[in-house]
Amino acid sequence: MEFDGSQTLIGKGAQADVFRYQGYAYKVYKNTYPAEWIAFEKEQQRAVNQAGLCPIRYYDTDDAHIIKMDLIEGEELEKKVLNGYIEGFGILADAFRKVHAAPIDGIKMPPLIATAGMGLSEEEQNKILPIIERLSQKYPSCICHLDMHFLNIMLPSDGSEYVIIDWMNSRIAPAIFDYARTYVIFDEFSQEGLAIYKQVIADDIKALGISDEDFQDALTVCAVIRKREKN
């Protein structure tokens, strides 16, 4: 497909640019990005559409590296939080609750244990896979977004409910990993944000019966996976 020049850049990631064009959003991946990962992202999106977790539909284009998406008219929660909208943390906590409460019967999404070792050294695998197994036996599994942060939550300008985007990382796993993943991200970018984050999730972590030791273990897993992503 070709754009006619009227597209505008609305988002930029490591692997893709997102454009607004003729009433839709288009995610344009680098040509070097594997086409099967894009196909996987589309499958993930279908799964969360089906689970009622995200209304945004993905459509094929004639270019395997370009995904057409329903356009969200609005802004990232990040922008509002940076302007002092402290309630954004409450939305983040609510987003976790919503995702983790979704039914997983019939959902086509890989379990975390099946993919977590990809691209890791044997040593790293030996460090994290037993933790994932142990915690997966101890706590119930649910859909985990595994990249929940303020850039992946959009606030529609018409005032309708927030929309969680970017489901590429989501997996079936105990909720502890979702909370730990976001912890690791805050820890990288903002100690102030991390402190507030810890407060807003404390009750939910407690209600899930998650112990401090287990949370530390989940942090170890997420830190190792995060390191791989950045290399």
Ligand SMILES: Nc1ncnc2c1ncn2[C@@H]1O[C@H](COP(=O)(O)OP(=O)(O)OP(=O)(O)O)[C@@H](O)[C@H]1O
């Ligand atoms: N459907 C959409 N409507 C409006 N804006 C969007 C839409 N999808 C993405 N965006 C914008 O583009 C940004 C990047 O999109 P997205 O989070 O899907 O990509 P990414 O972070 O680069 O993804 P990945 O983690 O897969 O590399 C978002 O933060 C948002 O601002």
Ligand SMILES: [Mg+2]
């Ligand atoms: Mg994103």
